[in-house]
Amino acid sequence: MIAAIHSPQATITWGDQFSPIVGLEHETLLLDITGLPFNAEQVARMLDARVAVAETVGKAWALAHYDEPLPIESLRLPAETVALLSELGLDRVTDLQALPRDRLAARFPAVVERLDQFMGLLAEPIRTCRQPPEIVVKRDLEYPIERQDMIEFVVAQAIEQVAAELASRQQGAIRLCVALDGVEFMVGLFQPSASSRYLRELAQMQLERVKIAGPVSRVQVSVLLSARLQTHQRELFGDSFDRQRQLALFVDRVSCRALALRAVLVPDAQPEHAFRYEPLTARKRTYRQQLTLRPLLVEPRPVAVEVISTAGRPAMFRLDGQQHRATRVWGPERIQTGWWRYKYIRRDYYRVETTTACYWLFCSQGKWFLHGVF
Amino acid sequence: MLSLAELRQKMQIRPDCGRFSTHSVLDRALTGNSLRRGSLVEVFGNGTRLAAVLAREALREGGAIVVVDPAKRFYPPAAAALGIDLDRLIVIQRGSPSESDWIVTQALGCLAIDAVLCWPHKLDGKMFRRWQLAAERGGSVGLLVRPHTARGSPSWADVQMVVQRSTGCWRVDIQDRSVEFTIEEGRIHDRRDPFSSSHHHLGRSV
Numbered sequence: 001m002i003a004a005i006h007s008p009q010a011t012i013t014w015g016d017q018f019s020p021i022v023g024l025e026h027e028t029l030l031l032d033i034t035g036l037p038f039n040a041e042q043v044a045r046m047l048d049a050r051v052a053v054a055e056t057v058g059k060a061w062a063l064a065h066y067d068e069p070l071p072i073e074s075l076r077l078p079a080e081t082v083a084l085l086s087e088l089g090l091d092r093v094t095d096l097q098a099l100p101r102d103r104l105a106a107r108f109p110a111v112v113e114r115l116d117q118f119m120g121l122l123a124e125p126i127r128t129c130r131q132p133p134e135i136v137v138k139r140d141l142e143y144p145i146e147r148q149d150m151i152e153f154v155v156a157q158a159i160e161q162v163a164a165e166l167a168s169r170q171q172g173a174i175r176l177c178v179a180l181d182g183v184e185f186m187v188g189l190f191q192p193s194a195s196s197r198y199l200r201e202l203a204q205m206q207l208e209r210v211k212i213a214g215p216v217s218r219v220q221v222s223v224l225l226s227a228r229l230q231t232h233q234r235e236l237f238g239d240s241f242d243r244q245r246q247l248a249l250f251v252d253r254v255s256c257r258a259l260a261l262r263a264v265l266v267p268d269a270q271p272e273h274a275f276r277y278e279p280l281t282a283r284k285r286t287y288r289q290q291l292t293l294r295p296l297l298v299e300p301r302p303v304a305v306e307v308i309s310t311a312g313r314p315a316m317f318r319l320d321g322q323q324h325r326a327t328r329v330w331g332p333e334r335i336q337t338g339w340w341r342y343k344y345i346r347r348d349y350y351r352v353e354t355t356t357a358c359y360w361l362f363c364s365q366g367k368w369f370l371h372g373v374f
Numbered sequence: 375m376l377s378l379a380e381l382r383q384k385m386q387i388r389p390d391c392g393r394f395s396t397h398s399v400l401d402r403a404l405t406g407n408s409l410r411r412g413s414l415v416e417v418f419g420n421g422t423r424l425a426a427v428l429a430r431e432a433l434r435e436g437g438a439i440v441v442v443d444p445a446k447r448f449y450p451p452a453a454a455a456l457g458i459d460l461d462r463l464i465v466i467q468r469g470s471p472s473e474s475d476w477i478v479t480q481a482l483g484c485l486a487i488d489a490v491l492c493w494p495h496k497l498d499g500k501m502f503r504r505w506q507l508a509a510e511r512g513g514s515v516g517l518l519v520r521p522h523t524a525r526g527s528p529s530w531a532d533v534q535m536v537v538q539r540s541t542g543c544w545r546v547d548i549q550d551r552s553v554e555f556t557i558e559e560g561r562i563h564d565r566r567d568p569f570s571s572s573h574h575h576l577g578r579s580v
Contacts, residue, residue: 243436247486251464254477259467263450263460275450277465294452296422300445327541357420357539372449373420 002057002126003038004064005029007049012129018043023126026076028064030057030126057126058118062093069094075114085111093118135223137161144215151180151216152207156200158221163196166226175225178203180216188255190280191248192227198252205256251280269337270345271298271371292333293351295360295372302369305361309368314352314361319370328353332363394515396431398562403551404533411488412509413532414502414516418525421537422493423456423557424546425517429489430458430560432515437488440481441465444474445493457560475501482508482516489515499528506530 005015006028014029015022021032031038033053044051052063062074070093072085085108090096096104096115105112116122137158145151155178166173172192176199178185187202203221251260261277268274271294306318313329331350347362351374358374393408401407409415409428417425429439439458441448443465454460464487466477474492481490482505490509497518509516518531525536536547543556556563 243486245486246484247438250480250484250487253480254466257473258444258477261465261467263453263463263465265451265454265460271449271451277467280464292451292455294449294455296426296449296452296456297447298449300447353539355539355541374423 001032001034001053001055002060003031003033003040003043003051003053004057004060005031005043005047005049005051006064007047021126021128023128025061025127028061030060032126056118056120057124058114059120062118072096075111075118077111077114081108081111135162135165135226137165137221139219141217141219144217146215148207151212151219152204154216154219155180155203155207155221158219159199159203160196162221162223163194163199166194166223169226170229171226172229173199173223173226175223176203177220177222177224178206179218179220179222180210180212181214181218183210183212185210186224188252188279189248190251190255191245192229194229202252202256205253209257255280269335271335295358295374298360298372299370302362302371305368305370307361307363307368309363312348312363314350314363314368317352317359317361317368317370319359324352324354324356324359326352326354335362394432396428396562398427399553399555399564400546400548400562403546403548403553409515410532411515412511412513414506414509414518414530416524416529416531416534417517417519417537418522418535419537420539421519421535421546422491424535424537424544424562425491425519426453426456426458427557427560427562428515429491429517430456432489433458433462434488436486438462438464438486439489439491440487442474442478442481442490442492443467444471455560456557471495478516479504479508481512482514483512484514485512487512487514489517491517491519493519497524497527499530502528502530 003018012022012024012029015031018038019031019033019036023030038053040051040053043049050064052060054060054063058075061076062070066074071091072093072095073082074093075096077085085091085096090099093115096111097119101112104115113122117124139154139158141154145154159176162173162176172189172194173187174189174192176187176189178187185206187199187206189202193199254260259277260280262280263275264278265275266273274294303319307314308316313331314326315329316323316325318324329350329352332348333350334346334348336344336346345364347364349360349362349371352359352361359370360372360374362369362371393406393410395401395408396404409432411432415425415428433439439462441453441463444467446467448465450460450463450465453463466474466481475494478490478492478494481487497520505516522536525534533548538545538547540554543554545552545554554564
């Protein structure tokens, strides 16, 4: 007996608890439950999914997706074949079953094959897929070590083993975790890599910055995130892939010492919240935003300034002990927002040109602040 | 068996260190009417906006702009308004001054980075020279925005620009030539002839 569970939440690991033979086809989990206890109703409630039990894979899959009478789409046929059969007036599986088999086989051999699988005339084994075991390399040392070069050596050995395992799976590490007794640090990569030399170099850069309190008796390197390795034919001249690779090397190297970030615009009227930084390795989210004139350098916290204003517009202001006279003023641009952040913002922004620069000032509750310089 | 890098070295294939136009009135004041890739440009004064426009012009297909901003003052929406594609902008934050120097060296020496924008406060001769060599190696343009007080100190920059605010516009002095311009909608306009501005299309309305 075959059970089919149609749910994006159903994973191979989750299916392991019901059957030793588990496969995945188009977001549908297929389980061989012959002779095994399986309560379809309970599973359906648990996952809020459609669950069907039938004698064949084809029928279980069809019932997990469609109600009876079953349409021809339930035979897992290509869209073009379904369209063609529909044009011929064949909409249901029963319509196909009613046709003479030899004539149908002469014109649509693939349809007959699926139909036979559906009815159990042709065997269709479940293609099992197993999650590969996690890549974790542990070293329990006989004697604790304290010297930095020795620790580096042991970590390098563990990384070499990890890299060899990754290479055998055609995978590259995106995030590695190195644990030394109580100390733990991450090595993040912009692009997957299985090069032991490269991974060692990145780990060593992190090790130089990590403070290890005492002797180390246990070293563990584990791959937290990996992806398929990409291979390209390299070119001697004008190699765009080489540029991408160089950029990835730069980001990886810099990320060991600082934050390499990507800016994403956010539709928010308050200038401080109009963008957000994300790590370069994270998945990008995009928003639409109207672009307005803003300075390229802003103060992380607006700086209070003394302003002499005429008719509410700044005429002179004092900054760092220096007096600045406004030659031209644009504004106000009123920004009222942020009540949902428990901090209501009401600011009147002005672009103030002086003889030295163009400043971005705002007035809030009768007080003036400098927010940036254009 | 030679690796690709070794083969390139043997054939003396260097990164593209050609020149690029600023597509603006600035070209008139520059030697060869353009800026050289693989070099440093010092911008004295409030020249961040100008430097950002130059970085945008230096950008090539598949390249990136790096902004080294340990002070966390850089405002990306303004860069987007200038026509810089934020997908190709990398902002580096959180680093000590010595680390920032190292990051700038790494960025300038990277073949995939076309422009590096930074605001060095103190720049000793050795580090300056190191940056210049890194820029030559990587073929990128280093745009160093520095205060007026840094003028006159020894320099390894290819071009020095002094930016000053004049009534309603900016004035930039490059050696003995000076140009007055405005930056509107991400384009550099000649102050005297606003319609003769860059014919460069940003590909988007800002």
